[in-house]
Amino acid sequence: MNIGTSNLSMYQDFFLKERNIKLEKEIFEGSSVAFQGYHETFKKKVFVKFIPLPWDEGQNIEHEVETLINLRDKQNIVNVFDSFIDSHTGSQLVIVTEYLEGYTLDKFCGLSQISLKQAIDIIMNLIVGVSDVHNLGLVHRDLKLENIIYDGTKPIIVDLGSVKSIGAKVLIEDPIPFLYRSSEVFSKGIYSIQSDIYQIGLILFQLVNGTLPTDVEFYAKLSKLKLDPDNTYQEGKNQIIKLVKKDQLINVIPQLPIYCTKINRVINNAIKLRYKTLDSFYKDLAKTKSEVPDWIVQSDSEYLCKEWRRKKYKVVKDEEGYRIFSQALIKTRELVQVNTSLELNKFFQNI
Known part of the structure; x- marks a missing residue:
């Protein structure tokens, strides 16, 4: 969405008039509207995101809004300064977080090589952060490399725009890509703790294996159907859904020779079998870290x-x-x- 200066002023005056926040510039965020700004109360740069609300009728969105405020001063999660539903239209969730400089994890990986044990450390830190989300009765739902800031030592989850209550229903307008939806999201139509565990497992797979194809054309080529430009995209989506439902997604992706059986077991437990708790995932990683070459x-x-x-x-x-x-x-x-x-x-x- 292209937001000009006049629209920036409109968002400033119309939605943030009494919030002690000064918007400075737009940041492209896909279907959402987002700005870099400055919080007069906290004396910090902030990231302000306006998210359309495709909620079910009767869903208690107030729980998510009020609970997000509790994600402040947590490990491995960006500080949340404010969250509210805009009072003028009631159609947008506004989340105000600390603005962090640095590379997202996907860009960091493009610039630097990450070792196996460094990858394990990153995932263990992410588990600590996601545990804080789960302890508030929420699921993140959109854990991926692009939503994590990494400076070489500590990963920080920065995008909280998809957070919902545990057990939230899957909606038709749901922005979560099919590739990042676990099999139970398709079979049961809800997001659970295991949905986040699946996504953390995918991140570990990417860091260890070096790649996770996101282009639907890669998956479309797995089809037995004759492909043409008109059906390639849809067939690629169909193949992704089929693989995810059967917990076979990573089976079709070539693996590096250093992808050892011990780390493979942990990844399978996360992506295919799904750990029952983040604690068991964390303990398994800690044990594996001492048992594999770096x-x-x-x-x-x-x-x-x-x-x-x-x-x-x-x-x-x-x-x-x-x-x-x-x-x-x-x-x-x-x-x-x-x-x-x-x-x-x-x-x-x-x-």
């Missing part, structure tokens, strides 16, 4: 093990398999060559 992707054919059993290793993929090297300060020595990723992971587990 891999980092150097290129499409080269992988560095930053630390394993007090040594460093490098793996180079070639036409015959995987060449494994030990790395020291002075020289690099080739140890062995294996044929498959399974043999590769067995080698490191047996060190």
Whole structure:
């Protein structure tokens, strides 16, 4: 939506007249209207988001609005300064949060390589933040790389525009992409704690595996139907829904050779089986972190093990398999060559 200066003034005067907030500039946010501004009371830059309300008739939206205020000074969640339904139209939820500088996690990954243990740390921090949301009787519903600010040490969940009460119904106008809806969202038509666990699992899969295709054309190509420009998009959506309903989404995505069985088990428990609680997810990650090498992707054919059993290793993929090297300060020595990723992971587990 293109909001000019006059419209900025309209939002300022019409919706925020008594809120001690000065809007400064528009920030593009898809179907929502959003601004960077300054909060006179808190003396901080703020992010102000106006969200259309496609709520069911009779739904108690006041609970979400009032509860969002309690997400202040929480770990790994952006500070919420205010949330309210605009009094003039009653058709928009307005959320005022602290404005954070920095890269979203998807952009950070594009600029820097994230190691396996760094990925685990990120997810463990996200679990702490999402637990605070769940403890208030809410689900986030829209956890993805683009909604997380990351400075290399601490991830912060910044977009709370999709937060709803646990058990909220799925609406036709729901903005959550099909790719990020868990199987029970389709089968039961509600959002639960497990819905957020599914999304956290997808984030872990992306960080560890390096990719999660979001283009519907990737999934459309899995169809047995003859595709043309008129049906590619719809068929791609159909394939995504089919895969998600069967908990088979990640089965069709190529995996890196360093994607070991132990981290695979955790991801499957999150995406396919669905942990019963975030606490069990967190404990499993903490245990796994101590049991796996700290891999980092150097290129499409080269992988560095930053630390394993007090040594460093490098793996180079070639036409015959995987060449494994030990790395020291002075020289690099080739140890062995294996044929498959399974043999590769067995080698490191047996060190």
